[in-house]
Amino acid sequence: MPVPRRILSLWFCRLGAERILRRDGIDPALPLAVVEDTGNRQVLSALSPGAQALGLRRGQPLREARSLCPDLLTRLRNPEAEAGMLTALRRWAGRYSPWIAESGSDGLVLDITGCARLFGGEEALLTRLEEDCAGLGLTARGAIADTPGGAWALARYAGARAGSDRSGDAIDQEARATRSRATRRHWDRGGSAPVIAAGAAPASRIAPPGQLGRILAPLPVAALRLAPEVLDQLNRLGLRRIGDLAGQPRGPLARRFGQGLVLRLDQALGHAPEPVSPRREAPAFATRLTLPDPIGLEEDLLAGLDRLLPRLCDTLRQEDRAARQIRLEAWRSDGTMQWVAVGLARPTTDPARIRPLLVMKLAQIDAGFGIDMLRLIAARTEAPEEAPRPDPLPLDSRRNASPAWRPGRPVAPARDDLLARIGARIGLEALTRRHPGASHIPEKGALTLAAAWSDAPDSPWMPPPQPRPLRMWPPEPAPQLPPESLPPRRIRWRRQDCALLPHPARERIAPEWWLADPAWRSGTRDYVTAVLEDGRALWLFLAHGADLPGGWFCQGSYG
Secondary structure, eight states, rough: OOOOOOEEEEEEETHHHHHHHHHHHHTSOOOOEEEEETTEEEEEEOOOHHHHHHOOOTBBBHHHHHHOTTOOEEEOHHHHHHHHHHHHHHGGGGGSSSSSEEOOTTTEEOOOOTGGGGGTSSSHHHHHHHHHHHHHTTTTTEEESSSSSHHHHHHHHHHHOOOOSSSSSSSSOOOOOHHTTTOOHHHHHHHGGOOOOOOOGGGGGBBBOOHHHHHHHSSBBBGOOHHHHHHHHHHHHOOBBBBHHHTOOOHHHHHHHHHHHHHHHHHHSSSSSSOOOOOOOOOEEEEEEEEEEEEOHHHHHHHHHHHHHHHHHHHHHHHOEEEEEEEEEEEHHHHSSEEEEEEEEEOOOOOOHHHHHHHHGGGOOOOOTEEEEEEHHHHEEEEEOOOOOOOOOOHHHHHHHHHHOOOOOOOOHHHHHHHHHHHHHHHHGGGGGEEESSSSGGGGSSEEEEEEOOOOSSOOOOOOOOOOOEEEEEEEEEOOOOSSSSSSSSETTTTEEEEEEEEEEEEHHHHHHHHOOOGGOOOOOEEEEEEESSSSSEEEEEEEOSOOEEEEEEEEEEE
16 A cells, blocks of 8 residues: 655744844844845845744834834845755755755755654654754744645644634625725735744644645635735635635636646645655865955955865865866855856866966955955866867968967867956857858858857868858848849849849759748749949849749848
């Protein structure tokens, strides 16, 4: 008999605030709020227990919170630091299950199928996990269900009920649409995130197998992880509980509220699959230098870089890896971080090739009140490439080569260093090279590839039967003016009547019949080079009209 799937959702409701409490050693009883910018205002994203006890809530505007608590301590939100802390918690939670993934920006999801018996049952596992989090100084609330969506809903909304949003006596006979006119926003109307309900024991947050529909029915629709605008529409219609949606036909719901509502509902109830996809741990190649006193001079940064770079390159060589992108982080004494990153045209472990690129970027680092830690990271690594081939310059070109050149010395590193230096200023994506294309179609005769991620072409360029123009564009109509002749003597192109001088060169190009190319539905083309009276040379062709009307078109210019 197959073991039923069991999912545990863990919610860190005060992750942002408790990260600062742990870092700065602030008393949790003090009112502390983490503030983030949303458009043109600042709102509270996380609260300490002391701030929440005063009646403040997540999503509340900072100006309103200041009026309620003048002594409120505030810190700006650092999403990168919070994401790093959640990643560390994901690695820490590996002691409870080998299958863990992050759930949003403040939660984890664990597949505990077959694992709960190792800890004395599901309730014992949930209690132990929450106690271990409390020992780390973190407030966590977990729930267990058959699906990730159901566990997510119970972790945040267990014990909550979607009541009327109208003040005064509830009038059950009143129409739902009339009751929804009240303007007070709360969690059951898509407002701020819920708070931990008092008295919600771990046992009440565990849905027995096969009974998830009954457990989720009284919860508010906000427990389905819906967009705020969808929540507003549902509440205007009086659909406030998950049970109100579970009995509705899926077709009308999808037409009115979109496929997202139906998908979230089916995922929560187990009718649609929602796998737990843990992120694969990438090997970390990094080294850091902690400084006894803050530094701020560029010479000091260079001295620290000279210590870090050889150590990082030695580590990469030991693991048979090479750096493709290097990131230098400068952690300042106020807890913030400045960083620069450089890319390399070819993966390398040579510090002499990496150092000049980082030196070019050091001026972008603002030391502020001082830097007390440097961290050098190989953000992207690849397998080391083989030794470059010798210089392929012909004999007559070697006499005019650089004095530093000598026979047998590879020039690939020098070319790659040049690409990396230019790429550090304008970006490696802006550097391209042309490769010959395997097609006789003019616009497909050459491929544009990124120079940093491609090698020089091995096959020689095959010259076309006739010279190709320097500039090419999509074909533009150029109707022939009388008197008609071949090639034409007069055409109308770009709102101008152009007189052409005779040119005998002609070339016929047939389309690739094995490919359905919409641009070549006009059939076979006869290309001619037409010279205008002012000296400009145009590339014209006569389309014979297979599936589309034919005629004369202009596709390029030689000047």
